[in-house]
Amino acid sequence: MAKEKNGPIALQDLLGLPEGRRRWGELLLGLGPGEENRFRRLALTLCKVQARHVTPLERLLRAQGGDPRDWREIPPLPQELFKRASLFAHEPRTPQRVFETSGTTARERGRHSLLEVDLYRVVSTEGARRAGVPWEAVELHFLVASPEEAPRSSLSAMFGFWAEANPRPSHFWIRQGLLDETGLRAALARAVRENRPVGLCGTAFAFVPLLDCERGAPLPLPRGSFLLETGGFKGRTREISKRDFYHALETTFGIPTSQIWSEYGMTELSSQAYAQGVEGTHRTPPWTRVRVLDPLTGLESPIGARGLAAWIDLANIDSVLGIQTQDEAIATGDGFRLLGRSRAAPLRGCSLTVEDLRSQ
Known part of the structure; x- marks a missing residue:
């Protein structure tokens, strides 16, 4: 990983040490609108680092054919997976905070573990x-x-x-x-x-x-x-x-x-x-991107068309940066219009199911 002007960031610094996390935050806040090359470098680096520690992401990359060359090629993991598997990138360390989604039983709750807040x-x-x-x-x-x-x-x-x-x-x-x-x-x-x-x-x-x-x-x-x-x-x-x-x-x-x-x-x-x-x-x-994907093909929807929102969040350093939601949206030229939760089937486009990704 290049630290822009200050040399490489070691893996453990990037993910686990206060100085590395502080520096990563500075890099994110230093991003300006439209800085695609810098966003691409940061996204690809974070994806590579997380794939070494988060098995479902590594499996999805392998099924895709290897390391992505652009941030748009980073495969988003299904949001549902946070209910089924541990996506913590710092095992065996203990997270400082675990956030939970709403749900009627503990088994239905998604969990997002953060090393620090x-x-x-x-x-x-x-x-x-x-x-x-x-x-x-x-x-x-x-x-x-x-x-x-x-x-x-x-x-x-x-x-x-x-x-x-x-x-x-x-x-x-x-x-x-x-x-x-x-x-x-x-x-x-x-x-x-x-x-x-x-x-x-x-x-x-x-x-x-x-x-x-x-x-x-x-x-x-x-x-x-x-x-x-x-x-x-x-x-x-x-x-x-x-x-x-x-x-x-x-x-x-x-x-x-x-x-x-x-x-x-x-x-x-x-x-x-x-x-x-x-x-x-x-x-x-x-420091984020949202693509609207066609649920049938997994390809990006054209402007004005409906699809499912897929996030790339460079601040998600403790789990995975790419998340596929079940939220329906319409792509616009400068963002997206949120329509609400989709009742359709999950996004297609990869042969691996949630169960495939979580199995050991």
């Missing part, structure tokens, strides 16, 4: 900053549990990083699994009286009680406030369209839809994509 902290704050989310300029209110109460939630961890970096007060309003609606409404009412702009951030489903007219009157927030939703209707008994949802948010909080943000991330990733408004395009930071 240092890089996740850096990219989850800097990624939102570069996207333009004004999280540092307002008082923050989170419709999720705190990192202390939910130590296995990657979303709680990310919002915790925002809270730590923001000089203004921050509040987490889900406690013991329940939204403290009374406390939240009182806090927002105080902010309105004192004309203090706020950021209200949480899963889409967590906003629903606040939109029920029978349980509380509309509460127009001060100018400069913003809302951020992270999706989250999947598996719920109540679900509304995104257009109706955003209209309800606009009506309840007096926030124009242009100031309603959508965050797209997942437990298995370290980076996030952001969009604004109902029809907003999700864009990623320079």
Whole structure:
């Protein structure tokens, strides 16, 4: 691996030592939009390193015919594999943090093991900053549990990083699994009286009680406030369209839809994509790429066509950088439009199944 101007990065430094992780983070933050050659070099190096330690990735590369020559040739591993196999790139060391996906039983939960949360902290704050989310300029209110109460939630961890970096007060309003609606409404009412702009951030489903007219009157927030939703209707008994949802948010909080943000991330990733408004395009930071793949062929879909989102995330140094999701999207010229979870069959294009990749 070339360290750009400072010589090679040793394998153990890149993956396991604080100085190597810090330097890798600097390389990622130093990437600018459109720097394809530098992104390609970093992606191919990380892929080669991870393949030595993550057996499913090594098997997928072997089935593909060998080492890729471009980042687009890096095969993404199915997201489902995080539920079935260990994808930790530092065995036999112990991860500092293990994030888990939601699920009805422990066996159904995907697990993402991080040696340290240092890089996740850096990219989850800097990624939102570069996207333009004004999280540092307002008082923050989170419709999720705190990192202390939910130590296995990657979303709680990310919002915790925002809270730590923001000089203004921050509040987490889900406690013991329940939204403290009374406390939240009182806090927002105080902010309105004192004309203090706020950021209200949480899963889409967590906003629903606040939109029920029978349980509380509309509460127009001060100018400069913003809302951020992270999706989250999947598996719920109540679900509304995104257009109706955003209209309800606009009506309840007096926030124009242009100031309603959508965050797209997942437990298995370290980076996030952001969009604004109902029809907003999700864009990623320079250290990630998202391709929209045809589920029948595994080939990249043309602009305007539907497919499944596949990520290359250079911040995912503790597991695998390439992840194939079951999220349907439409490719655009400068990002993608997220449509939601696909109900179709998993992506084709490789003869190896999830069971093949996880078997020893």
